[in-house]
Amino acid sequence: MRTILLIDDHAAIRETLTEVLADAGHSIVAAENQTHALAKLAERDFDLVLTDLMLPDGSGMEILAQSQKNSPTTPVVMITGHGSISNAVEATRLGAFDYLTKPVDLNKLRVTVRNALRLGELEQKVERGSALDALVGQSPAVVAVKELVKQVAHSDVTVLIEGESGTGKELVANALQAQSPRAGKPFIKVNVAALSRELVESELFGHEKGAFSGAIRQRKGRFEMADGGTLFLDEIGEMPLDMQVKLLRVLQERELERVGSSETLPVDIRLLCATNRDLRQLVADGKFREDLFYRINVLPIKIPPLRERPGDIELLALHFLQKFNARYGLNKEWSKELLARLTACPWRGNVRELENTLEGTFVRATETPVGIKFLPPEIGGSGALKIDGGLPAGLTLDEVEKRYLLSELSRAGGNKSKAAKSLNIGIKTLYRKLEAYGELDGEEEINN
Numbered sequence: 001m002r003t004i005l006l007i008d009d010h011a012a013i014r015e016t017l018t019e020v021l022a023d024a025g026h027s028i029v030a031a032e033n034q035t036h037a038l039a040k041l042a043e044r045d046f047d048l049v050l051t052d053l054m055l056p057d058g059s060g061m062e063i064l065a066q067s068q069k070n071s072p073t074t075p076v077v078m079i080t081g082h083g084s085i086s087n088a089v090e091a092t093r094l095g096a097f098d099y100l101t102k103p104v105d106l107n108k109l110r111v112t113v114r115n116a117l118r119l120g121e122l123e124q125k126v127e128r129g130s131a132l133d134a135l136v137g138q139s140p141a142v143v144a145v146k147e148l149v150k151q152v153a154h155s156d157v158t159v160l161i162e163g164e165s166g167t168g169k170e171l172v173a174n175a176l177q178a179q180s181p182r183a184g185k186p187f188i189k190v191n192v193a194a195l196s197r198e199l200v201e202s203e204l205f206g207h208e209k210g211a212f213s214g215a216i217r218q219r220k221g222r223f224e225m226a227d228g229g230t231l232f233l234d235e236i237g238e239m240p241l242d243m244q245v246k247l248l249r250v251l252q253e254r255e256l257e258r259v260g261s262s263e264t265l266p267v268d269i270r271l272l273c274a275t276n277r278d279l280r281q282l283v284a285d286g287k288f289r290e291d292l293f294y295r296i297n298v299l300p301i302k303i304p305p306l307r308e309r310p311g312d313i314e315l316l317a318l319h320f321l322q323k324f325n326a327r328y329g330l331n332k333e334w335s336k337e338l339l340a341r342l343t344a345c346p347w348r349g350n351v352r353e354l355e356n357t358l359e360g361t362f363v364r365a366t367e368t369p370v371g372i373k374f375l376p377p378e379i380g381g382s383g384a385l386k387i388d389g390g391l392p393a394g395l396t397l398d399e400v401e402k403r404y405l406l407s408e409l410s411r412a413g414g415n416k417s418k419a420a421k422s423l424n425i426g427i428k429t430l431y432r433k434l435e436a437y438g439e440l441d442g443e444e445e446i447n448n
């Protein structure tokens with residue numbers, strides 16, 4: 001069954017269209033204005049968005065833009081009165097699949113919806129394939145990881161993704177979700193390390209209005225948001241022990257209570273977890289509950305560090321080159337010597353560090369093919385960006401802090417715990433700062 005988000009401010013139109021689409025076997029979520037619709041879009045992906053162009057509090061154009069941002073493969077169909085056809089045409093130019101004029105011809109509606117859904121499905125298939133392709137590597141270890149992803153994606157089995165920082169754990173989680181029958185359903189990522197201790201419970205399980213001071217409204221937690229879809233608990237090793245008990249209960253009972261409520265809500269989620277810590281060691285040290293460990297360690301996927309698969313370095317370098325060329329609108333190449341050097345030097349770091357190093361090299365290079373001399377000195381070049389002693393005049397203190405923090409993070413190979421330690425700040429402070437800099441790529445925002 002496909003789920004369609006239908007937005008129109010006229011109750012009568014919503015009712016008629018809902019009836020027709022429900023008859024065609026679809027499930028409909030209706031919204032009567034832009035605010036309501038944007039809230040629905042934030043909660044989950046839809047198979048189709050059908051929106052009125054003119055809304056009391058905004059426009060279908062905003063909805064189109066937001067839908068394209070959240071879920072680029074979801075087709076959007078506009079509904080428009082005669083007065084605003086030129087806007088509808090503009091919407092199709094901006095990526096809307098088609099438009100219907102009011103009064104809506106119900107036959108045309110059926111056909112347009114069918115075609116739009118078909119296109120969305122095709123695009124999703126392509127995207128699913130590419131989610132796995134995003135995981136670059138031909139080493140036996142990476143090939144095995146990809147095989148495993150393909151095998152288990154179709155089941156609801158809980159997967160524990162283990163690997164050092166920057167080895168691609170999030171890519172594996174993305175691929176697992178994209179290949180699963182829950183693709184297109186909510187995919188909620190929670191970075192456990194980034195949650196503040198006081199708010200973990202309400203973040204995960206939600207709260208009732210007045211449950212604690214500051215709880216001015218009822219709020220859904222991440223588990224509820226992920227209902228019907230997938231929940232990704234990243235850095236699960238950082239979860240406080242008292243929360244581990246509560247998490248275990250939810251996983252066993254498949255139900256939860258919001259903070260401040262005694263009502264039990266059922267949840268249907270597929271759980272993915274990731275960690276860069278050695279959970280067995282944490283169990284031995286009494287920092288991670290053994291029963292929870294067994295619950296989440298149903299199917300472990302271990303991603304080996306890059307130093308154990310030097311054969312993948314060249315492929316990765318070429319993959320990142322494509323990415324940088326697209327990002328900067330250039331057409332550079334790596335020289336053979338540079339590729340050989342990358343593979344030959346003992347690579348301590350991980351894929352993220354390789355990517356960062358290569359991006360710096362790419363940007364500094366004044367000629368193509370890019371030669372060894374543009375690599376940083378640690379690996380035989382002369383192109384380091386040194387923060388100490390090399391600061392330009394006129395920087396604000398905030399800017400200096402930001403540059404230094406990012407350089408320490410890069411020195412730690414992208415390992416946030418390590419960087420936090422060397423900077424003598426807490427991991428959460430580090431997350432907060434990175435978030436403020438807009439450097440938490442693809443990671444959860446912090447809500448405190």
Ligand SMILES: Nc1ncnc2c1ncn2[C@@H]1O[C@H](COP(=O)(O)OP(=O)(O)OP(=O)(O)O)[C@@H](O)[C@H]1O
Binds near residue numbers: 137
């Ligand atoms: N096999 C790979 N192929 C292509 N890119 C990769 C691969 N592994 C990692 N990357 C890239 O390296 C970066 C880090 O990957 P990702 O965020 O998935 O790692 P992680 O293990 O979740 O890291 P962390 O522990 O810091 O959260 C991303 O930019 C990602 O695209």
Ligand SMILES: [Mg+2]
Binds near residue numbers: 169170234
């Ligand atoms: Mg990660």
